[in-house]
Amino acid sequence: MRTMILIEKIIQKYENSAQDxxxxxxxxxxxxxxxKDYDEVGKSQLLWEAVELEEQGLIRVKWFNNKTDIEKIIYSLEDINKMHQLIGKTPKIEILRQMNEFVAEQMEVVKERWIMACYEEMLRQLDNGSIPKNLMNYEAVHEDESELNSSLFCTCLNALDVLREPIYKRIFSKHYLGNSKIFEKVFQLRIISQARKYHPDIDDNMNDSEVLSQLYIEEYSQELALKGELILELAGEQIDLSVFIYGTVLTSEMLKHAQIAVHQNIRKIxxxxxxxxxxxxxxxxxxxIIYSHGYFSPKERDFLKELERVLCEREVDYLHTGDLDYGGIKIFQYIRKFIFPQLRPFLMDVGQFEAFRSMGEQMGDSAWEKMxxxxxxxxxxxxxxIVEEKIVIEQESFL
Incomplete structure (x- = not known):
């Protein structure tokens, strides 16, 4: 279809209106x-378009300077459909109807509440006459690729809805989106933004990698580092990790397949x-002793919750030590909320703050406001x- 700048401007105003x-x-x-309208396509081209459209009866032109300039273009709302057809453009109301139908179909197949909330947000935007940014076509990732399909964002959401095991980011991208780099380059930040808004397990202090980890998307293999008393069962054999007095790590496969033995000698975690x-x-x-590396991933969380269940009949002290700052306290709260309900702070009190105050750092205003x-x-x-002193202390200072 040919480009006609006047019709495109008319349709743009029509579709940006509140009601029309x-x-x-x-x-x-x-x-x-x-x-600026003359400059966009050239004055002679614009004048020619105006004459042609007026002859077709689609517009009326208010001329001046002996028809060498245009003051304004008058058009009838009843002719808008003809204008859409003339330049081969689908009306906005039809695009919104198709998108609304598409989003409603996606909602029927997902189960995770936070993903449902993402789709509900899209429907609200469509009902208000706005095309959701996440449903727009995306720029090509590579020069030799055409525009990406706008439904790929929904493909991401629907894939996350069924993920129950950790998967490497690029494998996720290749398997569900057909290209190993598309997720990271195009969709990752959009997914993280939605997860921060709606996912119940996302803490506001998590970095992007930790958010993705909560969605089972990993940049590298999960490894839970620990040392001390823990007995596992694997393939009919018992493994006493206390022999590794300097510590060991449990890979994601170990977290998946190993069982926590009923008999444990743990009295403190x-x-x-x-x-x-x-x-x-x-x-x-x-x-x-368990290294939390910030926030535990879902697999690590499930493993530790099972450990807490096995130990529930015993008297066990649950302690956490971390930075004396906003992030350290949020991590403590997260572990207590999602893993160990009896968790208490360890080396995280006013006495510890006073002892290492000289090694503290000044807080920024934004961190102070959150604290x-x-x-x-x-x-x-x-x-x-901390609020009074405006000073935070990193845990490494204790060493």
């Missing part, structure tokens, strides 16, 4: 012609935010102290 695009309105509307502190902690009988509204009954004295 919905149809049913009658009467005339107008657009004014400015110098300590989760540690930072690797250096974890590595420096010595093995001691009856204690299991100022943070509440926790077990850590409120520390929170108040």
């Amino acid at each position: 695009w919905k149809g049913g309105n009658a009467g005339n509307r107008s657009i004014r012609i400015q110098q 300590i989760t540690v935010e930072n690797r250096a502190n974890y590595m420096s902690m010595k093995y001691e009988p009856g204690t299991l 100022r509204v943070l509440k926790d009954p077990l850590m409120q004295p520390l929170i108040d102290k």
Whole structure:
């Protein structure tokens, strides 16, 4: 279809209107012609279009300077469909109807509540006359590729809806989107944004990699580092990890297939935010020390929740040590909420703050604002102290 700038401008104004695009309105509307419109296609071309469309009865032109300039173009709402047909453009109301139908079909097949919320947001935007950004076509990832299909974002959401095992990011992208790099280059930030808004397990302190990990998308293999008393069962054999007094790691496959033995000698569990502190902690009988690397992934979380269930009849101390800052406290709250309900802070109090205050760092204003509204009954004295001093202390300082 040929390009006609005047019709495109008319349709653009029509579709950007608050009510006209919905149809049913009658009467005339107008657009004014400015110098930038002449510059866009050339004055002679624009004047030629105006003459031709006026002869066809699609517009009326208010001329001046002996028909060498246009003041404004007047058109009838009843002729809008003809204009769409003339340039081969689908009306906005029809595009919205098709998209609404498509999104409704996606909602019928998903089960995760947060993904349903993503689709509900799209429907609200469509009902308000806006095409959701996530349903628009995307720029090509490579020069030799055409535009990506707008439904690929929904393909991502629907794939995440059924994921129950960790998968490498590029394998996810190749398997579900047909190209190993499309997810990272095009969809990753959009998915992370939606997950931050709607996923119930996403904490506001998580970085992008940690958010993806909560969705079972991994950049590298999961490894749960620990040292101390833990007995596993695998292929009919018992494995006593206490013999690894300097620590060991459980791969994602071990987390998936190993069982936690019913009989355990654990009397204390300590989760540690930072690797250096974890590595420096010595093995001691009856204690299991676990490196949390920030936020535990879903697989790690399930494994530790099962451990807590096995130990529920015993008297076990659950402790966490981390940075004396907003992130450290949020990680503590996350572990207590999702894994160990009896968790208590360890080396995370006013006394520890005072002892290492000289090694603290000044807080930025944004971090201070978040800390100022943070509440926790077990850590409120520390929170108040940090807010008062505007100083945070990294856990590595304890070494």
